[in-house]
Amino acid sequence: MATGTLTTERILEATEEMLRRHGAAKATVVDVARALGVSHGTVYRHFRTKAELREAVTKRWLDRTSQALSGIVSGTEEPEAKLRHWLAGLFAAKQHKAGDDPELFATYTVLTGENSGVVDRHIADLTGQLTAIIQEGVTRGEFTAPDPASTSRAVFDATNRFHDPAYAGEWSKPGIEPAFTAVVDLVLRGLRR
Amino acid sequence: MATGTLTTERILEATEEMLRRHGAAKATVVDVARALGVSHGTVYRHFRTKAELREAVTKRWLDRTSQALSGIVSGTEEPEAKLRHWLAGLFAAKQHKAGDDPELFATYTVLTGENSGVVDRHIADLTGQLTAIIQEGVTRGEFTAPDPASTSRAVFDATNRFHDPAYAGEWSKPGIEPAFTAVVDLVLRGLRR
DNA sequence: CAGATGACAGATATTGAAATCTGTCATCTG
């Protein structure tokens, strides 16, 4: 299965595949090496430890969500619509990841649990996007926020139930949509001038 | 150790003691019976299963929190101060339970995880108290809330990070107090007329 | 000689036999 040169990228792809196939607990470095047709020692030339390899995979996975949302931030909507869409987009993305392939989602939940540093940086990314939206709203005179950065963190925290994987089990229950809307409405009322 | 008659109450106390001593995983019905100086068969005359016994202990534990907060609801403060104090009281109570005896808190976190029905009823209790506060605010013309019940749930959800045991690890980190204040401020701005 | 290998030591996970626990119930006792 040694197609082309062995790049970091190919190792990451193979690792994702093994995680998808075997789950977080049983995906081993030996498995990854076998899938790539190399010895496991070779994988260790690209990643110092298994933890580092898993961290890189986790980062890739989280970055896909950040990227999808960044389009909304740079869009041309009104700040309020933008904020609504961004929050709804984050919720919908998580809801789909959790609902479409629960096993894979559970796998990544384990990985994010192991890599709090990556998660913290991901959250910093997301709240950074939120800050940009809120800052724009303040500049346009539509939002009030003495400190957009801490307000964006408050908005992120207030909507926790709709993006933290710990609550994934509730995202498919009836009544979750109105609950989401109620929180977003409350938060938006709090932001308006 | 057979002091007095064997009441349901005494079994619950002994069970709490065993949970405190041995943790959720190792507290057995045999232990509880031994502590009470009776055979384990006797415990089963009071509780049909071990799960039922643990559920009763869990309920008692959660009810203590609800009771402590209910005093604030029936107090004489202004609605806004009342809501602030209630949310701060809930947060402080959880923070102390988690910080003062982390092992016992971990034990009860396992128990609440096992007894979602009890937890749901506990949450219904708490949001009921919140509804009373918000209703009072609406009646006095200080709050806006088309549907106080769903608004109270939104307030509860928005402050999740400060009362859900899943976040207990963050309650002792620096910066948690301002984060709490930021969310409460945002929520209160959203509630005001 | 840059990059890959695989044998190896120590750490971690798996497995299956033995020990303990849960829940029942026929029997006992005050």
Add this chain to the structure above:
DNA sequence: CAGATGACAGATTTCAATATCTGTCATCTG
């Protein structure tokens, strides 16, 4: 005879032996 007991079957947990994995490194190969 109301309430307690403890032997018992089946379920669950523990524990130690065994197998597998991680990470290193001296050696190999194109």
